Amino acid sequence: MPGLEISRLGRVDYLPTVEAMQRYTAERGPGSPDQLWLCEHPPVFTQGLAGKAEHVLAAGDIPVVQTNRGGQVTYHGPGQVMAYPLIDLQRAGYYVKEYVYRLEEAVIRTLAHWNVTGHRVASAPGIYVRLDDPFSHAALTGPAPGGDPFRGLGKISALGIKVHRHRTYHGLALNVAMDLEPYDRINPCGYAGLKTVDLLTIGVQAAFDDVAEVLGQQLRALLPA
Numbered sequence: 001m002p003g004l005e006i007s008r009l010g011r012v013d014y015l016p017t018v019e020a021m022q023r024y025t026a027e028r029g030p031g032s033p034d035q036l037w038l039c040e041h042p043p044v045f046t047q048g049l050a051g052k053a054e055h056v057l058a059a060g061d062i063p064v065v066q067t068n069r070g071g072q073v074t075y076h077g078p079g080q081v082m083a084y085p086l087i088d089l090q091r092a093g094y095y096v097k098e099y100v101y102r103l104e105e106a107v108i109r110t111l112a113h114w115n116v117t118g119h120r121v122a123s124a125p126g127i128y129v130r131l132d133d134p135f136s137h138a139a140l141t142g143p144a145p146g147g148d149p150f151r152g153l154g155k156i157s158a159l160g161i162k163v164h165r166h167r168t169y170h171g172l173a174l175n176v177a178m179d180l181e182p183y184d185r186i187n188p189c190g191y192a193g194l195k196t197v198d199l200l201t202i203g204v205q206a207a208f209d210d211v212a213e214v215l216g217q218q219l220r221a222l223l224p225a
Contacts, residue, residue, distance in 0.1 A: 004085070004220045007040035008212070014046065014076060015065055017084070024086055026180065028167065034092070036219055037084040038212045042077040045186060048072050048160050053189040062182055064152045069160035069170035071125070072190035079178035079198065083171045085223055092164035092224065099223075100125060100159065103172050106218040107157045110174065113214050114204045118156065120150050124189070126172075127157040134202040139219040154197035158189060175199065175212045 009017070017039065024035070045056060045064045048071035055073045056064055062075075076082060089099060107127045108118040116134050118127040130136055131154050143149050159172045175198035183196040190198075197225075199206050 001142065004087075005033050005035045006216050007035060007037050009037055009038050011042065011078065014041045014044045014166060017041070018170070021084055021086060025164055025167045025169050028086075028088070030088075032088075032221070034088060034223070035086040036223075037082075037086070038082055038134065038216050040078055041082060041083050041131070043075070043077040043182060045071055045073055045075055045182070046160075048074075050190070052190065055190050056185070057187065057218075058185045060185060061187070064223065067170070069162045070097070071160040073186050074158045074160065074173070074189060075182045075186060075196075076173060077178055077182060079176050079208060080089045081174045081176055081208065081215055083174070083215055083219060085171050085219060086169055087168045087223055088166060089168060090145045096161075096163055099163075099168065102222040103159055103161075103219070104176060104182065106174065106215060106222050107174055109114075109222075110211065111156070114199065114206055116156075116199070116204060117203065119153070121153070124191075125159045125190065125199060126155055127159075128153040129156050131197070131202075133221060150191065150194055155188060156197050156199070156202075174211065174215055176206060176208050184206040186206075 033134040043062045048069045051072045111118040157174045162170045178198045188194045
């Protein structure tokens, strides 16, 4: 099979993009190519299957869209790279847990391109950075029993996927240079007070297109088609 086909969609509305992913997933056959769609969205809050209405504190003028991805509420907006892999996991030969690991690894490797160290937090999908020193390579020590697992961390990448008949859609978001104020209107991913950051706020000047290119190539390498 050829490698993952990458499409750059530009800035596109969220709901029609999801509907297009659903159509491709429903209609694809055994020989259909795996694809990766890279884009950004106008401002929108999205609720996953586990989403609770009380986690949307004050949506204001930003629409809230119910969706069938995993996870809870998050925000998408300009300056955030969206990556939507459309993968046949059965053909690729690995399971959902491995798929999630590979998505997170692609973000970690993308951040490393700008010398930023990304971290995983147990039972909290996505990638986080140290707020005091995002360039430190030291491993996280973890909280004391009963402590805050996000203490000293900011979330820079959110992940929410859907798998239908071994085929994936939805995906991940990587924050580059955004207006972060809308995150104050929600409990991001269901966690009250969770700090959300982008590359710009941690001191990295990176062009959106450059980050999208690096992330796309890392996903292409880690999601063999």
